[in-house]
Amino acid sequence: MQGKWIEVKIVTTSDALEPISGIFYGLDVKGVAIEDPRDILEREQGPLSWDFADINIFEYGKDAAVVKGYFNEEDNISEIEKYINDKIDELKEMGIDVGEGKVVIKAVFEEDWANNWKKYYKPTKIGEKIVIKPIWEEYSPKENEVIVEMDPGMAFGTGTHETTKMCIEALEKYVTRDKTVFDIGTGSGILAITAAKLGAEKVIGVDLDPVAVDSAKNNVGFNDLNNIEIRYGNLMEVINGKAQIVVANIIADVIIFLCQDVKKFIEKDGYFICSGIIRERKDDVVNKLTEEGFNIIEVNTLGEWVCIVAKM
Structure with a gap:
């Protein structure tokens, strides 16, 4: 499956990954990816490590986790963004530490997305x-x-x-x-x-x-x-x-x-x-x-x- 996707990224914490991921499953999301810095650090310290210099997961700080949802270009991204921000606010009201809780949206090509994975996905x-x-x-x-x-x-x-x-x-x-x-x-x-x-x-x-x-x-x-x-x-x-x-x-x-x-x-x-x-x-x-x-x-x-x- 090739083409252009809209990537909606939520910057959060490792501890909030489950409820943040759950937000995407309330939408017609076409794919979800989770980047947890604890996984990266554990892998780097283990016997099967990747090239740590290639990882950009720490763009938002070494303690920031990221959940990404992928949507079609035709989807109403403005409505999706509002829904996500409303749900993040609900989580905050429930006392869940969502960290920065920042929403970042950009267009990505599937080939580029796949190649980014290949940089750090090792046996x-x-x-x-x-x-x-x-x-x-x-x-x-x-x-x-x-x-x-x-x-x-x-x-x-x-x-x-x-x-x-x-x-x-x-x-x-x-x-x-x-x-x-x-x-x-x-x-x-x-x-x-x-x-x-x-x-x-x-x-x-x-x-x-x-x-x-x-x-x-x-x-x-x-x-x-x-x-x-x-x-x-x-x-x-x-x-x-x-x-x-x-x-x-x-x-x-x-x-x-x-x-x-x-x-x-x-x-x-x-x-x-x-x-x-x-x-x-x-x-x-x-x-x-x-x-x-x-x-x-x-x-x-x-x-x-x-x-x-x-x-x-």
């Missing part, structure tokens, strides 16, 4: 054996490593965010060859593809964003898989049957909303892996899961983020 090892590798990077796998080839394009999901890392680690722990896995809000397809690469019998990824669906399908092709399918639409409308594992890396409010209906799609003794939850919302999600009859198996944290593994 990343997660858990015991998963390596997320951009398709344009060379990497020689070590013994027992599982390579997941990715080009995130305009879709969310590169593997660098804490929530994605924790979900991948949970999948590595619970996926076996007899398992069916559903990935809700698949984005770039990174979790669905990881589950398929780990040997799941069948994987279905679903997303309401057609840009994400296209991205996920392309990424499936890069990995030459025959045990995975990507579908456009709502989980409740495009999937029949049940899985032993359902994973959702979204935001706390959506997970809470899903808790009741997702039970219909999980086998007895199956697992619901959910993340995208900031620490302050952990108890809300745990309480809702418990209320719906789930047993909480794990509550893992990384940075300010939480991943919960619950069992039916």
